[in-house]
Amino acid sequence: MKRLSWRERLLRMNQRSLFGTASRSLGRTAAAREMSGELEDVSTAAIARAEAVQRLQVGLFGIGAMVLLVGLASIIGGQADRIDELAAPEAAPTIEPSVAPAQANPLADAGVVPDIAAEPSPSPSPRPLDLPPPRQGAPVDAAPQ
Template identity: 50%
Template sequence: MIEPIKTPQHYASPGARELRAQAVHRLQVGLFGLCAMLLLVGLANIIMDRARLADSEDPIREVVAADSKPKKQATDPLADIGVVPASEPSPTPKPTVATTPNPRDLADPLAPRQ
């Protein structure tokens, strides 16, 4: 068991050795943080350069794309099978005029025509 303190304890200022150790520790932490930030900015710069290079396409691709067959537009498979409504409604078919069949055609389709 620890005995209780009977007399008041006064603050003891740190010695020169402790102050130097604290300063070195702060310096190490600061330099580590600075190096980490430089590495992070450098990595971001490399990523942006690679993305910029990937965005710039060769001019030959535009010529090949102009000569190639047009691609079919992408459709929604769920709308195609009727599960969900289509995003673009299909055009309504035009009504056709119903004509009455000729009675001669109904009688004998294989008979010679006059």
């Protein structure tokens, strides 16, 4: 059995269809070689090995592409960090900040609710609960003893 050259191996890999079976695509090339006088015996082990090599090549290419993309992202991120470090800090404001006006009621300003009095009306303070109850005969306003 004659060993195939790299060129012939690549031609066989390129001629194989993704949707067709390997034996069908190799059968066409074998028929073409029979017509030219070359007769080759291609075993199923060789077909399986060629497919495994192709899967390995695709996998290695994918891993290499991911390594390159991660490296490129790392370089871009490093450059962005370096530019941020070298950039001048923002200047302080030259005008003193004005005092914020007193809190206004936005609903009253919009006219949605009636105006609220500026000073709330005093409400009677409740009696403290910690004092003892007044005596029956004592006046209500008398100070506790």
